[in-house]
Amino acid sequence: MTQVKLANNQWGYISAVIDEASNEVVSLNVSNHANKQQLATTLSNLQATIPKESMPILHSDQGWQY
Template identity: 55%
Template sequence: MTDEASREVLAIIVSNSPNKTLIKDTLDELKNHLMPGSRPILHSDQGWQYQIPAYPNQLELMNIAQSMSRKGNCHDNAPIESFFNLLKRECLNYLKFNTIDELRQSVNDYAQWFNNERISMNIGGMTPVWYRELMCTEELEA
């Protein structure tokens, strides 16, 4: 999961199966990045895992509004698809993994690098964390 404004990776979990546990673990990781009192909007496609009753129930408990595209409307997914494209081109295409743990470590390392070191011209040549911190500081001063 990424923040669409800062492009910061907020939660990324590698699993060997797309199951309910993966969704729960991802939302649990996301909890650590939500600002108190915020009301974020979480966008997803219409995958089965986002339609099970436990998913919207957990979002409601976390004060997150659910957004889901109509079938065939891929534009809402563009930001996360763009991130996955970068992850593949800048990391995964060049490495070979023997275990899921090696893949998991590489993905986590990439997310840390992406958030804290990789600059983006789309956010003024800053890293996602730098951009978020600057925006939060400006909001507090306003």
């Protein structure tokens, strides 16, 4: 989860999952709230992109949400 200050002085939050082997962003969600719904959407989008036969490992030290 990354917090960024927007031009209108509000905060935006980026939740991204990166494939460490290819450095490709495989799931991304942008929101004006850092909450469980944003995390759930990010992971749901990720699940839709993962091949069924793969067995990925999700590793994060990027914040309380994960």
